[in-house]
Amino acid sequence: MKIKAISINLLFASVALLWGSFSFAAGTQYDMRVDGLACPFCAYGIEKKFTKTEGVKSVDIDLVKGLVIVTTNDEKSFKEAELKTIINDAGFTMKSVIEKNL
């Protein structure tokens, strides 16, 4: 009975550890403030550039807040300069970026 309880505890601990490691390895979210995001030609250009970048999981564009929100998997990270280049190539200027671990 005691052995069974220990086994269950070990199982819970393993699941918790595994869950924790997944949580830590879930990737990164970049919230980029970009001015003038009302024209879909530009917004789509940004969306396309990120969508075609390996390691990017999702791209959302919030026209109301002027935000480009990109999430990546755990193996992909961007430097601020890379993000600026991608946004510049699409015809925009990145004002700021907030990086969040997922």
Next chain:
Amino acid sequence: MKALLKLAQWVTVMVLIIGGITYLVWVPSPQESAYTLAKTWGSKGDSAGQFNEPTGIAVKGNEVFVSDGRNHRIQVFDVNGNALRQFGAKELERPMNMSIQNNELYVADYFADQIKVFSLQGEYRRSIGKPGKGPGEFTIPGGVAVSNNGDLYVAGFTQQRVQQLKADGRFVQQWGVSGEAGTFGGKLRYPTDVAVSKDGTLFIADGYNDRVLAIDANGEILTKWGGPFAMNILGSFNGWFATITGISVGPSGNVFVADFYNDRVQKFTPDGTFLNAFGIKTTGPTHTSIAVAEADDGSVFVADYANHQIQKWQPGK
């Protein structure tokens, strides 16, 4: 003190005179009766008759073809807005401006960097071009037009150029300097769309230069228009633009321009004489009139991006 007052008076009078001349020369009045909004159809969604960001429009006979951007499909309606069919979901990634020639629909695919060709019934026929920055290659094509002889004209949004290609995709020539945005020296600034008239005149929507360029069959600029001197001065007066996203030549031969940030369509003669303007003002963060096409009876259909709908306008009597 008196001298100063006199100077101020003189300056004020001069400003008023210059302003008056500017208004008379560069702010034309409508030459026609006002268009009226006959109807709208559509709402946001992915069912038949709904749209998720309509981005292009073309008309052939009694059928209206709509690029349904985020639903990556083409929807076809009759001129009263009844849904007839849809196609392209397998082949299209992000359809944008379109044109019809010889009973084929040419679609600029923004994400696939190709022109996709369909029959008007919806059968996929072929793709033209491939991703890249070289001759005959595309990077973010925003619009396509086809002339009577089958030549294609493709607006390359971020490549800052319009390419002329043979029907099989062979490069002929280009306008604009690849990868260099500009207003002078033959440069374009984010061209979004193109149209060709029956006589072979090419009209370029020079999107962020807020102007239209008309180019003859020999490739020379015939005229350009959009604000004072067509030199990237944006505004909301008649004949001025604030980011052009679509252009078409109607059966009447007149040129229709989707003036996106001004939420309207402007109509011109082929030489750039202003005729009319109409549209629905936006209530949101983005804008309405993104693409336009005229039907044989003079009705004008507008892809309304902000409201996920189609507008049908009737000419005044």
